[in-house]
Amino acid sequence: MGVFNKHEQQSISSSETTIIASGTKIEGVLNCTTRIHIDGEVRGEIISKSMVTIGKKGKFYGNIKAKKLILNGFLEGGADCDSIELLIGSTCKGKVISKELMVEANAIFNGQSTMKSDKDISKKER
Numbered sequence: 001m002g003v004f005n006k007h008e009q010q011s012i013s014s015s016e017t018t019i020i021a022s023g024t025k026i027e028g029v030l031n032c033t034t035r036i037h038i039d040g041e042v043r044g045e046i047i048s049k050s051m052v053t054i055g056k057k058g059k060f061y062g063n064i065k066a067k068k069l070i071l072n073g074f075l076e077g078g079a080d081c082d083s084i085e086l087l088i089g090s091t092c093k094g095k096v097i098s099k100e101l102m103v104e105a106n107a108i109f110n111g112q113s114t115m116k117s118d119k120d121i122s123k124k125e126r
Helices: 005-012 120-124
Strands: 017-020 025-032 035-038 041-050 049-055 059-071 074-086 091-103 108-115
Touching: 017 091, 035 059, 041 049, 049 074, 108 120
Parallel strands: 017 035, 025 041, 035 049, 041 059, 049 059, 059 074, 074 091, 091 108
Antiparallel strands: none
């Protein structure tokens, strides 16, 4: 007999966060269902069913596909997310595809933005 039922286990795992600390360098593909917080340097691809946060010291080179992206550091490449936030002091160089894009004052965005529609999202889910 288990202490948790299946529904409770899923809610616990969705609150977990994978942290890539400052001074850490990773190259490759990260594929996960949890949140990811980057304060180090990552080169490659991230696929997450949750939120990806790039902290002030964080640097990412490559492509991100996630539910939500919060950029407070540096991104060079592409991002395909339902929601993207570029916070004050962040730098984004590349192509972003999103349903919602928020760019704060003094955030640097040098690239291309394409807005998703509900129609685009429902086509991908089929």
